[in-house]
Amino acid sequence: MTYCVGLQIDRGLVFMSDTRTNSGVDNVSSFKKMHTWNLEGDRSITIMTAGNLATTQAVVSLIDERSKEPSERTPSVYAAKSMFQVATIVGDTLKEVIKTHANSGQRADSTFNASIILGGQVADGEPRLFLIYPEGNFIEAGADTPFFQIGETKYGRPILVRAYDTDMTFEQAITLLLVSFDSTIKANLSVGLPIDVHVYETDSLKEGQKVRIEADDPYFNDLSMAWGVALREALGNLDTFRF
Amino acid sequence: MTYCVGLQIDRGLVFMSDTRTNSGVDNVSSFKKMHTWNLEGDRSITIMTAGNLATTQAVVSLIDERSKEPSERTPSVYAAKSMFQVATIVGDTLKEVIKTHANSGQRADSTFNASIILGGQVADGEPRLFLIYPEGNFIEAGADTPFFQIGETKYGRPILVRAYDTDMTFEQAITLLLVSFDSTIKANLSVGLPIDVHVYETDSLKEGQKVRIEADDPYFNDLSMAWGVALREALGNLDTFRF
Numbered sequence: 001m002t003y004c005v006g007l008q009i010d011r012g013l014v015f016m017s018d019t020r021t022n023s024g025v026d027n028v029s030s031f032k033k034m035h036t037w038n039l040e041g042d043r044s045i046t047i048m049t050a051g052n053l054a055t056t057q058a059v060v061s062l063i064d065e066r067s068k069e070p071s072e073r074t075p076s077v078y079a080a081k082s083m084f085q086v087a088t089i090v091g092d093t094l095k096e097v098i099k100t101h102a103n104s105g106q107r108a109d110s111t112f113n114a115s116i117i118l119g120g121q122v123a124d125g126e127p128r129l130f131l132i133y134p135e136g137n138f139i140e141a142g143a144d145t146p147f148f149q150i151g152e153t154k155y156g157r158p159i160l161v162r163a164y165d166t167d168m169t170f171e172q173a174i175t176l177l178l179v180s181f182d183s184t185i186k187a188n189l190s191v192g193l194p195i196d197v198h199v200y201e202t203d204s205l206k207e208g209q210k211v212r213i214e215a216d217d218p219y220f221n222d223l224s225m226a227w228g229v230a231l232r233e234a235l236g237n238l239d240t241f242r243f
Numbered sequence: 244m245t246y247c248v249g250l251q252i253d254r255g256l257v258f259m260s261d262t263r264t265n266s267g268v269d270n271v272s273s274f275k276k277m278h279t280w281n282l283e284g285d286r287s288i289t290i291m292t293a294g295n296l297a298t299t300q301a302v303v304s305l306i307d308e309r310s311k312e313p314s315e316r317t318p319s320v321y322a323a324k325s326m327f328q329v330a331t332i333v334g335d336t337l338k339e340v341i342k343t344h345a346n347s348g349q350r351a352d353s354t355f356n357a358s359i360i361l362g363g364q365v366a367d368g369e370p371r372l373f374l375i376y377p378e379g380n381f382i383e384a385g386a387d388t389p390f391f392q393i394g395e396t397k398y399g400r401p402i403l404v405r406a407y408d409t410d411m412t413f414e415q416a417i418t419l420l421l422v423s424f425d426s427t428i429k430a431n432l433s434v435g436l437p438i439d440v441h442v443y444e445t446d447s448l449k450e451g452q453k454v455r456i457e458a459d460d461p462y463f464n465d466l467s468m469a470w471g472v473a474l475r476e477a478l479g480n481l482d483t484f485r486f
Contacts, residue, residue, distance in 0.1 A: 154397030158426035162474045174484040183401035209486055219484065226481055231405045234473035238466060241417040243452055 001190035002033060002151030004048035005160070005177055006117040008129045008141050010167050012208070013119045013200040016177045017048045018151075018185075020192035034196040035060050037067060037077050038207040043122045045077050045086055046198050050150035051114030051134070058097045059114070063090065083120060083128040087138050090118050095136030115150045120200060127202050155187040156180035170199045170209075175223070178213070182224045193220070244433035245276060245394030247291035248403070248420055249360040251372045251384050253410050255451070256362045256443040259420045260291045261394075261428075263435035277439040278303050280310060280320050281450040286365045288320055288329055289441050293393035294357025294377070301340045302357070306333065326363060326371040330381050333361050338379030358393045363443060370445050398430040399423035413442045413452075418466070421456070425467045436463070 004017040017033040031053060037045045047063075049056035067076045080086045094116060101112040118138075119129040129141035131148040141148060147160060159180050168176070174197060184191045193215040199208040213220050247260040260276040274296060280288045290306075292299035310319045323329045337359060344355040361381070362372040372384035374391040384391060390403060402423050411419070417440060427434045440454040456463050 154430070155401050157430050158398050158401070159474060159478070161429055162471050163478050169483075171483045171485060175481055176478060178484065179478060179481070186404055187397070187400050211486065219482070223481060223484075227477070228405050230477035230480060231402060234470070234477045235402070235406050235419060235422060237473060238418055238422070238469055239462070240412075240414045241421065241462065241466075242414060243454065 001188065002050040003153070003156065003181060003184050003191040004033060004050055004117055004150050005147060005156070005180065006046075006048065006119050006129050006131075006141070007147040007160075007164070007173055007177065008119070008127070009146070009165075009170075009173055010202075011170060012202040012204075013046070013127050013129055014170060014173045014177065015046050015048055015117070015119060015196075015198040015200070016174070016181065017196050018181065018191045019194050019196065020190060021053050022190050025189065028192075030194070031057075032196060034198060035064075036198060036207055036210075037063070039078055040206040042205060043078070043120060044200050044205060044207055045083075045118070045120035045122075046200065047090060047119075048117045048150070049114055050116075052112045055094070055097050055101065055112050055114040056116075059090070059094050059116070062093050062097065080122065082125050083118075083122050083130070086120070086122065087118055087128075087130045087132060087140075090116060091132045091136035091138050094132060094134065098134055117148050117150055121202070121205060123205075127200065152184055152188050152191050156184040159183060170201075174199070174211075178220060178223055179227050182220070182227060186224075193217070195220075244431065245293040246396070246399065246424060246427050246434040247276060247293055247360055247393050248390055248399070248423065249289075249291065249362050249372050249374075249384070250390040250403075250407070250416055250420065251362070251370070252389070252408075252413075252416055253445075254413060255445040255447075256289070256370050256372055257413060257416045257420065258289050258291055258360070258362060258439075258441040258443070259417070259424065260439050261424065261434050262437050262439065263433060264296050265433050268432065271435075273437070274300075275439060277441060278306075279441060279450055279453075280306070282321055283449040285448060286321070286363065287443050287448060287450055288326075288361070288363035288365075289443065290333060290362075291360045291393070292357055293359075295355045298337070298340050298344065298355050298357040299359075302333070302336050302359070305336050305340065323365065325368050326361075326365050326373070329363070329365065330361055330371075330373045330375060330383075333359060334375045334379035334381050337375060337377065341377055360391050360393055364445070364448060366448075370443065395427055395431050395434050399427040402426060413444075417442070417454075421463060421466055422470050425463070425470060429467075436460070438463075
């Protein structure tokens with residue numbers, strides 16, 4: 001599995017993804033699931049992928065190839081005039097890859113499906129955040145649904161639902177997401193460190209700060225410990241049930 | 244879906260189940276998923292069920308019927324000499340019901356599967372807690388895995404993993420479980436109040452205290468609010484991430 005979250009706040013977009021992929025518990029590897037395309041002063045685009053690794057890597061490679069040759073920039077995420085167009089390109093590419101594999105006459109134990117979180121800003125548009133389905137269609141985040149999760153989403157959801165705040169700082173948002181990731185990692189072997197982070201600041205139109213949090217990161221380990229203690233304390237401070 | 248948790252602590256066993264069943268979002272009802280069989284001074288047995296409602300109700304009815312006629316108390320949960328025998332009876336009954344339905348020549352959109360949490364104490368045995376699979380086999384809780392969840396288990400798991408303590412009081416355990424249920428209910432429509440609680444005290448060999456927490460229960464509502472606030476505070480008190 002995988003765990004990725006894209007979060008929209010007033011200040012911009014925050015992306016966080018784990019790097020563990022597994023095909024059974026004896027075939028575990030690390031792959032980057034976050035990819036960005038940037039053109040300073042014009043656009044910054046980030047995608048995170050969950051699902052069949054062959055599918056998601058093919059999608060990323062196709063998007064990449066098509067954005068390299070200026071003469072072949074159709075459809076390119078660099079040529080798209082809006083984030084909606086970018087989402088359409090990514091969705092079409094995803095659908096195309098799944099269709100190609102599914103029609104190849106081969107059978108696979110797992111399906112070729114994948115989901116993608118896409119976010120960014122193009123020229124004078126707003127920063128936008130999308131969730132793209134294997135069918136190539138997509139939905140957009142808004143005030144009511146300010147974040148998307150893909151992969152192993154359930155363990156880390158309660159804290160996001162409870163503690164999200166639209167005027168958080170980037171640092172607070174990352175802390176919240178790390179707690180959500182920590183809850184997931186504690187409960188599910190198929191999600192693991194290192195964790196990739198990308199922060200896109202509204203109207204900056206360039207790649208934002210990127211961080212990789214490694215398995216032995218002292219801040220993450222302290223946070224995990226502190227959160228465990230804080231949860232127990234918070235629970236202890238609640239009015240205990242009485243019969 | 245469903246959410247049920249059976250928790251083993253030093254003082255005994257705590258059972259908690261929701262009551263929502265749904266077959267699609269437009270067919271939602273309330274059914275009791277917790278059932279007890281008690282013989283004072285001799286045994287107390289509790290089961291909680293998740294899965295196909297027709298299957299689980301048939302299992303409960305069969306166990307019930309077979310325990311009513313003293314002359315037909317084989318196999319009866321009242322005649323079983325240990326919790327292991329009770330688990331075997333319940334497992335066999337479950338397997339039998341699923342097999343009957345699956346072989347009837349009919350097809351159903353959903354499978355007939357179900358899982359059961361079983362706990363209790365028989366005569367001079369220890370209190371024991373089991374998780375019974377649709378295949379009729381089962382596993383037992385121990386010091387390393389002191390609780391079992393069935394149904395919609397993921398949302399409520401992180402807090403259980405983090406805050407369980409073997410020497411909790413019953414009241415503390417119920418508070419912890421209510422927080423776990425609250426996290427699940429907040430995130431998933433298919434789990435809902437009322438909540439049933441049964442507390443079995445080690446060596447009491449009789450039905451323990453039973454509580455039903457209704458949808459408008461003021462304690463539960465306060466707890467849910469207080470937990471939301473406590474989570475935000477706990478998060479605010481963590482060392483915020485720095486780039």
